[in-house]
Amino acid sequence: MRIIKFIYLISLITFSGMLYASDTPSIDIEKVVEYKGFNGEWISNEDPVKLEQFIKTYGTGIKDVVRLNGRNYRNEKTVFIPFSDVYLEYLKTKDISPSGNSVNDFVWPIEKFDRITSTFGRRWSAFHEGIDIPAGRGVPIVAACNGRVTLSKFLDNYGNTVWIEHRDNMTTRYTHASQLLVKEGDIVKKGQVIAYVGSTGNSTGNHLHFEVRYSDFPLNPLDFLPFNPNVKKAQYIKKLD
Known part of the structure; x- marks a missing residue:
């Protein structure tokens, strides 16, 4: 997993594949996660309306949201919202230069085991x-x-x-x-x-x-x-x- 830091606070929405300034929602992307090959952000799903606003803001296709979170993503506590290519290009135009640090590889907390009985x-x-x-x-x-x-x-x-x-x-x-x-x-x-x-x-x-x-x-x-x-x-x- 790679954490990418953007020291930046912006507010955007998408419309017809383009990005425009707007009052809603206000997105803090100071820290962005790379998850399963996608750059994006983990979003709390406490407010379904706000979640959909994040999806629109990042220009994300529902197909990618489902691919990363499952079809029932609306029922999850947190949802990973990947950035669209258009959104990433927008960040580049703002000269936002990411600097990242890789988290050390994890080891299993129990060295020897024969199974896991309950998953995430x-x-x-x-x-x-x-x-x-x-x-x-x-x-x-x-x-x-x-x-x-x-x-x-x-x-x-x-x-x-x-x-x-x-x-x-x-x-x-x-x-x-x-x-x-x-x-x-x-x-x-x-x-x-x-x-x-x-x-x-x-x-x-x-x-x-x-x-x-x-x-x-x-x-x-x-x-x-x-x-x-x-x-x-x-x-x-x-x-x-």
Whole structure:
């Protein structure tokens, strides 16, 4: 994943493939994400009308929105809106020069496992904001990337939990641990043991619930973790239904 920084605040809408200045909506594109080969932005879906305005502003075709988010994107908590070629060309005419930093490659937070039991996305009536990796009690949990611990404590639903802040507004979360080995403010290295697997909080068995977030928007961890043959092919594929 690549984070591209545009120190710029603009307001635009599209009309017949062209871009014009407008009062609505006002778009802050200080930080733009490259996701699955597209430059764009993760947008909160709290206001469906505003979401459609973003889609028009970026000149995005619905086909691309569906391709990246699934047919039911309107029901998702966050939606990735890619920029159209016209929008990107507009940015170039404004001499907006992006400078980017690549996020370090992640490692799996549990080194050895035989499956994941729950994937990212809608599950029953709720949205599952991470993946679940079953493992025996006491199995080491490691930091998926270099960073700084911003939270290490017991949370009601998540049990013993660690949050780690990484570069470019990326964070990872590790929950249901039996024991925490780091404290808030600690600097940790990728692969460092930070906790042990458990079943604390609202949990039905020993496992790790693992999340990846960008600016607090939950993202699919499988998009960032290395390929693992123990993950089913169907679990890697974004559901379109």
